[in-house]
Amino acid sequence: GAVVSQHPSWVICKSGTSVKIECRSLDFQATTMFWYRQFPKQSLMLMATSNEGSKATYEQGVEKDKFLINHASLTLSTLTVTSAHPEDSSFYICSARDPKALGETQYFGPGTRLLVL
């Protein structure tokens, strides 16, 4: 299947700093990528939909100024957590939609564990 990578796989930062997470589709071009947040023992919560060349669409309750998304190319989307606080600590997962795959299939990255001290 298609491969999606995320970098870094884990990051520890101080409160108040910004953290950038990269999501790359390695063997296909993704016009649309998605960013999810997952709390322990819970399902994935969609944060935003990232469209190449346009502004991201954020889900209700997600602060767009805090979670900056950039989708500058067909293979790369970035999520920047600005002025991170301990409550932002979570598992962040991206996915990329393969437009050539039937059924709007999304392929997921391995996730990024963020710990804010």
Place this chain on the structure above:
Amino acid sequence: AQSVTQLGSHVSVSEGALVLLRCNYSSSVPPYLFWYVQYPNQGLQLLLKYTTGATLVKGINGFEAEFKKSETSFHLTKPSAHMSDAAEYFCAVSGRGSTLGRLYFGRGTQLTVWP
């Protein structure tokens, strides 16, 4: 609107036993349905998907699922559980129209396999 219900947040089976993970969905249009597996501290891996055509879908690692429109179900099964199947399993339905491409996930089912 689309939604997914996974019955049973935890399922335990013995190695070699049948695995049955339940998923029911609601959708105003014919759905695309997915099962994903998540191992600890990892992302989601696609097990199988239903788009159109044959209602019995075979996936990786011996899993299969059957789309039953009359029951609005898409239950995941495997004839014989293996220790390596222990993981979290998520059922998802894809949005249509204005929410095209968006996945709606169930709450997940943790599968435990006993030796």
